[in-house]
Amino acid sequence: METRAETKTDARITFTLNGESRSVITDPDRPLLDVLREDLHLTGTKYGCGEGECRACTVLLNGESTPSCLTPVGSVNGQPVLTIEGLAHGDKLHPVQEVFLAEGAFQCGYCTAGMILGVASVRQKNPAADEAEYRAELQKHICRCGGYPKYLSVIRRLAEGAQTEKARI
Amino acid sequence: MTPASSIKSSQAPDPEYDLQHPLECVGYDFGLSRRAFVKGLGAGLCIAVSLPVLAQERESGQRSRNTFLGTGAQNLAARIHLGTDGSITVMAGKVEAGQGARAELLQAAAEELRVPVSRVRMMLADTDMVPDDGMTAGSGTTPRTVPAVRRGAATARNLLIAFACGQWTLEHAAVEVRDGRVVHRGSNRSLDYADLARSVGTAKLFQQAIPADIELTPIKEWKVLGTSVSRPEAHDLVTGAHKYPSDIARPGMLYGKILRRPAYDAKLLSIDLAPARAIPEVIVIRDDQDDQFVGVAASTSFRAERALAAISDTAKWGTTPQSSGPRPSGSKPSSKDLFDYLRRNAEGGPPSNPFANGPSVAKTLRRTYNVPYIQHAPLEPRAALAEWKDGRLTVWTGSQNPFGVRGELARAFHLPEDQVRVVIPDFGAAFGGKHTGECAVEAARLARGAGKPVSLRWTREEEFTWAYFRPAGVIEAEASLDAQGKIATWYFININSGPNAVDTPYSIGKTDCRFIPSTPPLRHGSYRGLAATANNFAREVFMDELAATADSDPLAFRHAHLANPRLRAVLDAATSHFRWQERANRKDPNTSVGLACGTEKGSYVAACAEIEIDRQQKKLKVRNICEAFECGAIVNPGNLLSQVQGATIMGLGAALQEEIRFENGRILNASFGEYRVPRLEDVPELDIHLINRPDLPSAGAGETPIIAIAPAIANAVFRATGASVQALPIRI
Known part of the structure; x- marks a missing residue:
C-alpha cells in the first residue's frame, strides 16, 4: 500500500532495484519478498514455502542467488537487488531467458523466475561454468511439475555454449 | 475436522465420470440468516437457492456429475x-x-x-x-x-x-x-x-x-x-509478467490471514481480539454466525501475520494436542496405526475371498499392501482474491473447478449463482489437489467482513495441513496358480483409496476386484491418477511375486496373461528399448532391474527401472527409467513429453520419499524441509517413448504415466533382495 502509515518500527530503506535506486519506508523486518510484491508491485518473485527450501522467491542480491522470503528488507539497505523483471533489457531477453524459452523449460511456470535467476547468477559469476556448477544451483530449486529434464537441457546448452566460446578464443 | 466422505463403492466405474472425486466440500456452518444477509448486503439481492433441491441433487450425485462434465457451450x-x-x-x-x-x-x-x-x-x-x-x-x-x-x-x-x-x-x-x-x-x-x-x-x-x-x-x-x-x-x-492468483491485486486490497486450529478437532473456546485491533491498519473479522472463524485483514501480509500472532497467543482451545492422556481425536489414528484403522473400518469389513474354498490349486499367495497419504504440494499454495461490489461477489483463485467453486461460493453465501463470478488465472499447478474452493470462500468471508477486497494466500504449512490428501489405502490381494503356473483366481480389494484401475487388465479366469470405502481419518480427494497409483502398484508388485512363485520371468509371466494389444505394445516397447533381457541377466549384486505396466483412462504405460542398491546403508538410487506411453493420436508431442516426464518424476517422489505423517490431529511434516519432493539430483536418466496411434482417438495424458513408476522400482528391489515390497514409500 502506497499510503502506509509510518510506525515507530518503520525505517527508510534504500537499495538499487533492477538498476534503479528505490526507497521504501517500512518495517525493516519484513521479508524482501513481501516488499517487492506488495509495495513495489513486482510479482514475478513468488512465495513457495517461506523457509528457503523451494527457491521460487529467488532474487540476486549482490549477484548472489538469494531466497527473498528469508531476507529481511532492512538487510538489503544500500545493496543491489535484481528480480526477474530486471533481467531483460527492454524487449531483449537475457540469454538465460532465451534458452528457457527455446527449450520450453516450464510447466506451470511458478518456479521459472527463480530457476532463471539461479542459472543467471551462475553464468554471471563464471561465464565458462560447467554443467556441475549449474546443477549445484538448480539442486536448491523445487519444480513440483517435474520439469527437470528441460532444465538439464537448458544448462547443458549454456555449458556447451561456454565451451564453444572458449574454444573459439 | 470435517469428515471426508467416502468414495462411492462401484464395481464398474462409469468411464465418463471417473469417480475420482471422493472429496466432500467443506461443510460451511456459517450460513447467514436471511435477515442478517439482507442487512449485510442490501435488500433485493437475496434470491435464496432452494436448499431441499440442492440436497436432492447431492443425494442423486447428479450435481457432482454435472460439475465434472459441465454443460458445454449452449450455442x-x-x-x-x-x-x-x-x-x-x-x-x-x-x-x-x-x-x-x-x-x-x-x-x-x-x-x-x-x-x-x-x-x-x-x-x-x-x-x-x-x-x-x-x-x-x-x-x-x-x-x-x-x-x-x-x-x-x-x-x-x-x-x-x-x-x-x-x-x-x-x-x-x-x-x-x-x-x-x-x-x-x-x-x-x-x-x-x-x-x-x-x-x-x-x-x-x-x-x-x-x-x-x-x-x-x-x-x-x-x-x-x-x-x-x-x-x-x-x-x-x-x-515474470504472467499473473497467478497470488499476484492479482485490486484497488484498496488488503491481505488476509485466518486463525487455524492447532489440531483438526480443536475447538476455539475463547480469544482476545484486542491485541490485533490495537495494530494500525488491521481489521479483525469475526463471524456472528460462526464462533470458530477468526480472520484478519491488513495493509500488508506482514502486518496481518503480526496481528494474527498477537491474538493466536490469547486463544484457548478445547483440546490439548500434546496431552499425554487419551488422544483428543478419540479413536482417530496416527499415521503409525493408520492401516489397521482403515482395515477395521472398512465398510462391512473386508469381504472374504470367494475363491478361497474352490477346487484345489497348485499354489496360492496372499499379500497386503499399504499406501500412505501424500500431498500434491503444488508450488503455488492456494490463493484467492475476493471482491464484493453491489452485492455481487468476484473471486480470482486457482482451482481446477471454476463452476464448482462458483457453486460453492453461492451456497456458502446464499447467493444465486449469477451473482458470483469466479475467474481462474493460470495457476501454480494442482495435480488433482485443487478441486475445491475453500480458500475462495475464506477470502470472500474476509472481504465481506473488511468491506474491502482481500487477497488470501495460504502458507506452505496451511497447504500441507488444510488442503486434502491423496487417500491412503490398504490393498488385500490373493491369487492362486494352476499347475501350468497360470493365475487361476484373483481377489483384489482396495480399502479406502478408490476404484480407479482396481480391475486387472490381465486375462484371468476368475476375478473379484473391488473397492471398499473406509472411514478416512484425513480429508482426502483426487490426485494424479488417484487410486490407480495405489492399485497399479499393488497389482504389479503382486504380479512379480506370483511370477517368482511360478518360477517365471516377470516379462514372460505378464505376456502369458496379457491379451490387450495396446498394453502389450507399450510393454514390448519399454522392454525392448531398455534391453530388458540383457540387463535382467546381468550379475551385478548392487544393480537390479524391474518392470511394470498398466492402463487407466484410455491410455497405456509400461516402465522399466534400473536401480543401484547399497545394502549396508539401506539406500537405493534409481539410475535409469525407460517408459513407453500410448494415448491414441498425439495432439501435441512436445507438451505430451513434458507431461510424461513430469508424471514420471512425480511418481519417483511417491515411490521413494513422500508420506504424510500425522498424530493427534496434526500433520508432523508440513514443510518442504520435512516432506521431501523430487529435486534435480533425484532424477535418473530418462528414456521416454511416445507411441503415436493416429488410428485411435486421443486420450488424456496427465495422469497415467505416473502409475508404472513405483511398481517398476519396487520390482527391482524385490529382484535384488528377494524381499517383497509391500508398502510405499519403498524402504529396503
Missing part, C-alpha cells in the same frame, strides 16, 4: 466470438495449471477454423465469459474439450463457407478455406471471418446449437493438431 456464440476487426476469441471452461491446456485448445480451434494459432485468442475459465466445460480433471481436456472446441470451430468455418457461397451464388465445392479466408478457386475472390462478423445475419446464426455430428478434419489432414505448438504464455513465463 456457437458461447464458444466462439468473431470480431469485426478480424479478431477470433475462443472460450473454454478449462484452466491452465501448467499442463498445456491452452496450447492444445488453441490448436483445436486453429485446425478447424483454418487459421494460424497466432490468430486465435483463447479465453479460459471465467464463469461470466466462458461455457461450463466441467472440471479440469480426469485427463478430460484432450478427449472431451478438444473435440468440443473443434466442433464449434468447424461450425464457424462452415458458416463462413455458406456465407461466401450465398454472396457469390456458388456451390460449396467451388470454394475452400485457407489461412482464415474462404477463397473461390475460379476467380480468387475471398472473404474472411471479419466479413462474416460484419454480416447482418451472423449474430442469429451464432445462436444455433453446435451440431454434435459435425464433420471434423480427419487426422491425416491435420496441420496444427499433432504438432508441438508452444505455449502462448511462454514469453510471460520467462519474464
Whole structure:
C-alpha cells in the first residue's frame, strides 16, 4: 500500500532495484519478498514455502542467488537487488531467458523466475561454468511439475555454449 | 475436522465420470440468516437457492456429475466470438495449471477454423465469459474439450463457407478455406471471418446449437493438431509478467490471514481480539454466525501475520494436542496405526475371498499392501482474491473447478449463482489437489467482513495441513496358480483409496476386484491418477511375486496373461528399448532391474527401472527409467513429453520419499524441509517413448504415466533382495 502509515518500527530503506535506486519506508523486518510484491508491485518473485527450501522467491542480491522470503528488507539497505523483471533489457531477453524459452523449460511456470535467476547468477559469476556448477544451483530449486529434464537441457546448452566460446578464443 | 466422505463403492466405474472425486466440500456452518444477509448486503439481492433441491441433487450425485462434465457451450456464440476487426476469441471452461491446456485448445480451434494459432485468442475459465466445460480433471481436456472446441470451430468455418457461397451464388465445392479466408478457386475472390462478423445475419446464426455430428478434419489432414505448438504464455513465463492468483491485486486490497486450529478437532473456546485491533491498519473479522472463524485483514501480509500472532497467543482451545492422556481425536489414528484403522473400518469389513474354498490349486499367495497419504504440494499454495461490489461477489483463485467453486461460493453465501463470478488465472499447478474452493470462500468471508477486497494466500504449512490428501489405502490381494503356473483366481480389494484401475487388465479366469470405502481419518480427494497409483502398484508388485512363485520371468509371466494389444505394445516397447533381457541377466549384486505396466483412462504405460542398491546403508538410487506411453493420436508431442516426464518424476517422489505423517490431529511434516519432493539430483536418466496411434482417438495424458513408476522400482528391489515390497514409500 502506497499510503502506509509510518510506525515507530518503520525505517527508510534504500537499495538499487533492477538498476534503479528505490526507497521504501517500512518495517525493516519484513521479508524482501513481501516488499517487492506488495509495495513495489513486482510479482514475478513468488512465495513457495517461506523457509528457503523451494527457491521460487529467488532474487540476486549482490549477484548472489538469494531466497527473498528469508531476507529481511532492512538487510538489503544500500545493496543491489535484481528480480526477474530486471533481467531483460527492454524487449531483449537475457540469454538465460532465451534458452528457457527455446527449450520450453516450464510447466506451470511458478518456479521459472527463480530457476532463471539461479542459472543467471551462475553464468554471471563464471561465464565458462560447467554443467556441475549449474546443477549445484538448480539442486536448491523445487519444480513440483517435474520439469527437470528441460532444465538439464537448458544448462547443458549454456555449458556447451561456454565451451564453444572458449574454444573459439 | 470435517469428515471426508467416502468414495462411492462401484464395481464398474462409469468411464465418463471417473469417480475420482471422493472429496466432500467443506461443510460451511456459517450460513447467514436471511435477515442478517439482507442487512449485510442490501435488500433485493437475496434470491435464496432452494436448499431441499440442492440436497436432492447431492443425494442423486447428479450435481457432482454435472460439475465434472459441465454443460458445454449452449450455442456457437458461447464458444466462439468473431470480431469485426478480424479478431477470433475462443472460450473454454478449462484452466491452465501448467499442463498445456491452452496450447492444445488453441490448436483445436486453429485446425478447424483454418487459421494460424497466432490468430486465435483463447479465453479460459471465467464463469461470466466462458461455457461450463466441467472440471479440469480426469485427463478430460484432450478427449472431451478438444473435440468440443473443434466442433464449434468447424461450425464457424462452415458458416463462413455458406456465407461466401450465398454472396457469390456458388456451390460449396467451388470454394475452400485457407489461412482464415474462404477463397473461390475460379476467380480468387475471398472473404474472411471479419466479413462474416460484419454480416447482418451472423449474430442469429451464432445462436444455433453446435451440431454434435459435425464433420471434423480427419487426422491425416491435420496441420496444427499433432504438432508441438508452444505455449502462448511462454514469453510471460520467462519474464515474470504472467499473473497467478497470488499476484492479482485490486484497488484498496488488503491481505488476509485466518486463525487455524492447532489440531483438526480443536475447538476455539475463547480469544482476545484486542491485541490485533490495537495494530494500525488491521481489521479483525469475526463471524456472528460462526464462533470458530477468526480472520484478519491488513495493509500488508506482514502486518496481518503480526496481528494474527498477537491474538493466536490469547486463544484457548478445547483440546490439548500434546496431552499425554487419551488422544483428543478419540479413536482417530496416527499415521503409525493408520492401516489397521482403515482395515477395521472398512465398510462391512473386508469381504472374504470367494475363491478361497474352490477346487484345489497348485499354489496360492496372499499379500497386503499399504499406501500412505501424500500431498500434491503444488508450488503455488492456494490463493484467492475476493471482491464484493453491489452485492455481487468476484473471486480470482486457482482451482481446477471454476463452476464448482462458483457453486460453492453461492451456497456458502446464499447467493444465486449469477451473482458470483469466479475467474481462474493460470495457476501454480494442482495435480488433482485443487478441486475445491475453500480458500475462495475464506477470502470472500474476509472481504465481506473488511468491506474491502482481500487477497488470501495460504502458507506452505496451511497447504500441507488444510488442503486434502491423496487417500491412503490398504490393498488385500490373493491369487492362486494352476499347475501350468497360470493365475487361476484373483481377489483384489482396495480399502479406502478408490476404484480407479482396481480391475486387472490381465486375462484371468476368475476375478473379484473391488473397492471398499473406509472411514478416512484425513480429508482426502483426487490426485494424479488417484487410486490407480495405489492399485497399479499393488497389482504389479503382486504380479512379480506370483511370477517368482511360478518360477517365471516377470516379462514372460505378464505376456502369458496379457491379451490387450495396446498394453502389450507399450510393454514390448519399454522392454525392448531398455534391453530388458540383457540387463535382467546381468550379475551385478548392487544393480537390479524391474518392470511394470498398466492402463487407466484410455491410455497405456509400461516402465522399466534400473536401480543401484547399497545394502549396508539401506539406500537405493534409481539410475535409469525407460517408459513407453500410448494415448491414441498425439495432439501435441512436445507438451505430451513434458507431461510424461513430469508424471514420471512425480511418481519417483511417491515411490521413494513422500508420506504424510500425522498424530493427534496434526500433520508432523508440513514443510518442504520435512516432506521431501523430487529435486534435480533425484532424477535418473530418462528414456521416454511416445507411441503415436493416429488410428485411435486421443486420450488424456496427465495422469497415467505416473502409475508404472513405483511398481517398476519396487520390482527391482524385490529382484535384488528377494524381499517383497509391500508398502510405499519403498524402504529396503
